[in-house]
Amino acid sequence: xxxxxxxxxxxxxxxxxxxxxxxxxxxxxxxxxxxxxxxxxxxxxxxxxxxxxxxxxxxxxxxxxxxxxxxxxxxxxxxxxxxxxxxxxxxxxxxxxxxxxxxxxxxxxxxxxxxxxxxxxxxxxxxxxxxxxxxxxxxxxxxxxxxxxxx
Amino acid sequence: xxxxxxxxxxxxxxxxxxxxxxxxxxxxxxxxxxxxxxxxxxxxxxxxxxxxxxxxxxxxxxxxxxxxxxxxxxxxxxxxxxxxxxxxxxxxxxxxxxxxxxxxxxxxxxxxxxxxxxxxxxxxxxxxxxxxxxxxxxxxxxxxxxxxxxx
DNA sequence: CAGTATTCGTTGCAATTGCTACGATGTCAA
DNA sequence: TTGACATCGTAGCAATTGCAACGAATACTG
Numbered sequence: 001x002x003x004x005x006x007x008x009x010x011x012x013x014x015x016x017x018x019x020x021x022x023x024x025x026x027x028x029x030x031x032x033x034x035x036x037x038x039x040x041x042x043x044x045x046x047x048x049x050x051x052x053x054x055x056x057x058x059x060x061x062x063x064x065x066x067x068x069x070x071x072x073x074x075x076x077x078x079x080x081x082x083x084x085x086x087x088x089x090x091x092x093x094x095x096x097x098x099x100x101x102x103x104x105x106x107x108x109x110x111x112x113x114x115x116x117x118x119x120x121x122x123x124x125x126x127x128x129x130x131x132x133x134x135x136x137x138x139x140x141x142x143x144x145x146x147x148x149x150x151x
Numbered sequence: 152x153x154x155x156x157x158x159x160x161x162x163x164x165x166x167x168x169x170x171x172x173x174x175x176x177x178x179x180x181x182x183x184x185x186x187x188x189x190x191x192x193x194x195x196x197x198x199x200x201x202x203x204x205x206x207x208x209x210x211x212x213x214x215x216x217x218x219x220x221x222x223x224x225x226x227x228x229x230x231x232x233x234x235x236x237x238x239x240x241x242x243x244x245x246x247x248x249x250x251x252x253x254x255x256x257x258x259x260x261x262x263x264x265x266x267x268x269x270x271x272x273x274x275x276x277x278x279x280x281x282x283x284x285x286x287x288x289x290x291x292x293x294x295x296x297x298x299x300x301x302x
Numbered sequence: 303c304a305g306t307a308t309t310c311g312t313t314g315c316a317a318t319t320g321c322t323a324c325g326a327t328g329t330c331a332a
Numbered sequence: 333t334t335g336a337c338a339t340c341g342t343a344g345c346a347a348t349t350g351c352a353a354c355g356a357a358t359a360c361t362g
Contacts, residue, residue: 008261011268013202013220017278017290018179023221024297025176028169043318051164062341069164070174072320077341099327099340110159117162127168131296138289139168145282146175194348213311226349228311250310250357 028127035119040112041086045071045079050088051120053105054113061100088112179278186270191263192237196222196230201239202271204256205264212251239263 013019029044036042042050048069053060056068066076080103083089088109094100105113128136164170180195187193193201199220204211207219217227231254234240239260245251256264279287 007265008205009265009268009272011202011206011271013199013206016202016271017275018176018183019199019202019220020294020298021172021176021179024294025169025172026221028172028297032169048164048170051162051167051170054159055162055164063339069170070177073341074321074343075319077343078318081342097328097340101341114158114160117160120162120167121160124168127297131293135289135293135296138286139293142282142286142290142293143171143175145286146179146278147171214309223350224311225313225351228313229348232312248310248358252311 032120032123035123036116040116043079045075046083047116049076049079049083049103050105050109050113051117053089053103053109054117058104059094060103061094062103063100065103083109183271183274186274187267191267194230196226197234198267200227200230200234200254201256201260201264202268204240204254204260205268209255210245211254212245213254214251216254234260 033044033047036047048071049065052065052068056064062073062076062080065071065080066073069076071079080089080091080101084091087106090104090106092102092104094102131139184195184198187198199222200216203216203220207215213224213227213231216222216231217224220227222230231240231242231252235242238257241255241257243253243255245253282290
């Protein structure tokens with residue numbers, strides 16, 4: 001019966017913030033992913049790279065994307081290679097600095113985004129509606145605080 | 152110069168909630184992971200399984216863990232196998248239902264948690280302090296709303 | 303009780319990931 | 333100019349992951 005002294009402090013993972021954030025992030029990512037996985041065959045990093053290209057200027061290198069979407073360089077590189085294989089973007093060496101690889105959406109890529117971005121925006125609107133204005137502002141403020149540098 | 156008609160709606164990944172949640176989750180997970188990766192050689196799923204065992208009763212099966220910590224069954228199985236190999240928990244067949252595998256912390260596992268849990272709690276306290284009482288309550292409420300069923 | 307369906311946990315296989323090293327290009331200083 | 337150093341992107345390799353199929357044990361149905 002006796003498992004020994006209960007020397008462990010009480011702990012509930014369900015109230016633990018890193019865990020809760022991970023669960024919320026995974027859940028919303030998966031909800032969203034249903035929009036683009038089944039319909040367009042995209043993975044999460046593929047979606048991110050495309051979304052970044054949609055929102056940024058025309059001459060974007062791998063390192064620009066890396067800085068913008070919180071992926072490691074090699075992951076951007078591999079994701080871009082896959083997207084290029086699918087015909088959604090082109091990779092060309094930058095004439096100004098031949099170390100750089102410029103990523104540019106193809107017409108097919110733009111067409112896909114023209115369909116997908118409104119769906120993403122609708123998803124965002126749905127979440128905001130569910131949280132309510134005050135709730136959303138609270139979340140926004142908290143995320144902003146978490147995004148800020150610490151240490 | 153002309154890239155064709157700008158047929159894409161404006162979109163900024165930086166304001167997109169699934170993305171922001173993913174970034175915040177990854178960041179806090181990594182901050183926390185520094186506590187247990189360098190020091191105890193644990194991975195995230197290993198930490199989660201141990202934390203769940205710490206907070207739950209003594210007779211916990213793989214499927215109980217699965218339900219509790221948002222991991223797929225096979226991931227719990229593999230994680231438990233690794234933890235068993237490290238000597239942090241034992242796996243035994245349940246006498247009541249021999250399909251079930253009961254996971255139980257070893258003394259080494261309990262000792263590790265006795266060191267680690269206070270660090271995790273301190274981390275949580277630090278985040279709450281950074282957010283302030285109002286900020287934390289706002290985040291808590293929003294996460295609760297996101298955790299609730301939708302559809 | 304026999305036969306079928308379901309649950310539980312594990313594993314094989316292919317794909318993805320993370321780390322590290324590498325070649326290619328560019329920068330800087332003497 | 334030349335040589336050391338930094339940056340960019342890629343690729344090799346090992347480890348992890350996701351999926352699906354499987355064997356074992358139990359529950360259900362007639």
